[in-house]
Amino acid sequence: DTFTTPVAAPYIPYPIGVRSYAQRWHNIRFLARVIREHRINVVVAHSRAASWVANIACWITRTPFVSTVHGKQHLHFSSTAVSIYGRHIIAISENLRQHLMNDLGISPSHVAMIPNGLVVEQWNKPKRLPHETGPSRRSLFNVDGRTRVLLLVGRLSGPKGDVAKFLMTQVLPRLRRHIRVSLAIVGGMKMNEDIPPAIESIRASHGTSSVLLLGFQKDIKPYLFHADVVIAAGRSAVESAVAGRPTVALGETNYHGLLTPENLEEAMCTEFGDQGALSMPSADRVADDLSAILKKPNASAVRSVSMKMRERYDMRAIVPRVHRVYTNAIVETLSPASIPVLMYHRVVPKEPTEWKHGIWVTREQFRTQLASLRRRGFQSVTFHDYAKFMKGEFSLPKKPVMLTFDDGYEDNYTEAYPLMEEFGMKGIIYLVADRRRTNFWVPEEPNTPLMSKTQIREMAVNGHEFGSHTISHLRLPEADGRTAEREIRESKNRCEALAGKEVVSFAYPFGACSEEAKRLVRDAGYQFAVAADTGPLKFYDDFFEIRRAQVFPWTNAFGFWKKTQPWYIRYKARKHSGK
Structure with a gap:
């Protein structure tokens, strides 16, 4: 890294x-020591050499590992025989993602396509561009008012240097036959050997202002806004297009011409010309395209592209996607694939004779089950705990278990709460948030009170978690979208008011779940949702459809032991499928 962008992170130089x-x-060995000494939560590698080292160091230290891939990899035996990029990879373009999957044999589930993001507000066009508010066009480019300016953003070495030479020696002379135009180049001045004589030749034929070498600029925005057309690839093309400038995508491998709504998706796939299959244009084609843009800019297309690019590359949308990759690396590296999530409803003093549904256990049954968990080394965790674990702020116990209670019956407070406190366990209670505070949704059962706000608040203060179970115990897949959305969102607000804490998890009433219900729950701001007998077999494969094991009145000691085993969810799924 050249550290051209200031960063507050500590820098430890080493010849990686x-x-x-x-x-x-x-x-x-050095990286493993750094990981341990600095208690690193996630290691991110940005090159093949760094990934080679980091992958092994992270395996030794059992540390989550993420690779980012910015360019195509050289294909040889070692690159295809063994993947050094790990299981959590970010590719910055779709072509790179396809390259990793098709050429290197990496599983699609291991590669996420996430483009480099921008703080898009920093690329807004200034309201005015008079001399007193910033540099003038003349001061930036040293040209008169009649000269049009093409701005090439990129270095002059390697393949980028070949692109610059192509523009200088083949495209520019064609343009200057009928347009007064200069080519200004912003970028590092380390050049390929054939570029200085090419510049000298062009200047001798067309004047010293025909090619302008402006060097590296910390702030490129004035140059973008004063140039007539910007020629760029990669991140520079993104910056120019987001800024609303006419942008011609020309990179190391591909040419897309002026970015328009019609070619934008294709250009994004190749990282605006840097990552596609080699297909370079003729000088006549590029010169004709630039001439047409200079004579009649397509302002509406440029505005449309800018809007689309701002939506796609906005850092506020990119950062959560990157964080999800980091989070996945953490949970798949450090979390058990199977965490018993036990499902209760009521805990009653003695067996009720009038209840038709077996959604209860007796106080003594619950005591026996908690004793079994403690004897076998289980420790309870909540979804608040797991959310902190996903951010590297909490360490899971060796044998975590979750105790969940649906509906929020008052006996969760009078019977279950004292026992959980006695055994050092914490529960997760999913509240039906209707203000009637009774089980009105099951008219065939006796009227039974739900917990009061005072009871809820006391348990919350003592570390028990409260989640949402809708307002009316609504069967979500059968409800219309607006009703379902209102119940999901409003119940979150009501439960937070009752508990005095943020609600991060949701339980689907009746365990009834659908993809649309999951989307509504996610969009409402929950981080987790529990179902019943549906969902992936691994705890962390879908945080919005987490399987649970229900505890019934007839669950005996052996049955309870089975429900807490790592293999139980898989066993039950196979049993239900008949296999």
Whole structure:
């Protein structure tokens, strides 16, 4: 990294890029020590050499590992035989994602396509561009008012240098036959050997102002806004298009011409010309395109592209996607794949004779079950705990278990709460948030009170979690969308008011779940949702359809033991499927 952008993170220099095998093993030992000493939660590698070292160091230290891939990888035996990028990979373009899957054989489930993001507000066009508010066009480019300016953003070395030479020696002379135009280049001044003589030749033929070398600029925005057309690829093309400038995508491998709504998706797939299959244009085609843009800019297309790019590359949308990759790395590395999530409803003093549904256990049954959990080394966790774990702020116990209670019956407070406190356990109670505070949704059962606000608040203060179970115990897949959305959102607000704490989890009434219900729950701001007998077999594969094991009045000691085993969910799923 050149550190051209200030960063507050500590910098520890070490020759990670030196690829001799002796140095690699030194690098691995060094990185493992840094991980342990600094208690690193996630390691992110940004190059093949860094991934090679980090993958092994993270395996040694059992640390979550993420790779980001910014360019195509050289294909040889070692790159295809063994993946050094791990299971959590970010590719910055769709073409790169396809390259990793098709050429390197990496599983699609391991690769997320997430483009580099921008703080889009920083690329808003200034309200005015008079001399007194910033640099003038003349001061930036040293040209008169009649000269049109093409701005090339990119370095002059490697393949980028070849693109610059192509523009200088083949495209620019064609343009200057009928348009007074200069090519200004912003970027590092380290050049390929053939570029200085090319510049000298062009200037000798067309004047010193025909090619302008402006060097690296910390603030490129004035140059973008004063140029007539910007030629760029990669991140520079993104910045120009987001800024609302006419942007021609020309990179190391592809040419897309002026970015328009029609070619934008294709251009994004190749990272605006840097990552596609090699297909370069003729000089005549590029010159004709630039001439047409200079004569008649397509302002509506440029505005439309800017709007689409702002939506796609807005950092506020990108950061959560990156965080999800980090979170997935954490949970798949450090979380058990199976966490028993036990499902209760009522805990009663003695067996009720008038209840038709077996959604209760007696106080003594519950005591026996808590004793069994403690004897076998289980420790309870809540979804608040798990959310902190996902951010690296909480360590899961060796044998976590979740105790969930649906509906929020008053006996959760009078019977279950004292026993959980006695055994050092914390519960997760899903409240039906209707203000009637009774079980009105089951008219065939005796009228039974739900917990009061005072009772809820006391348990919440003592570390028990409260989640939402809708307002009216609504069967979501059968409800219309507006009603379902209102119940999901409003119940969250009501439960937070009752508990005095943020509600992060939701329980689907009747365990009835659908993809649309999951979307509504996610959009309402919940982080987790529990179902009943549906959902993936791994706890962390879908946080909005987490399977639970229901405890019934007839669940005996052996049955309860089974429900807490790592294999139980898989066993039950196979049993129900008949296999």
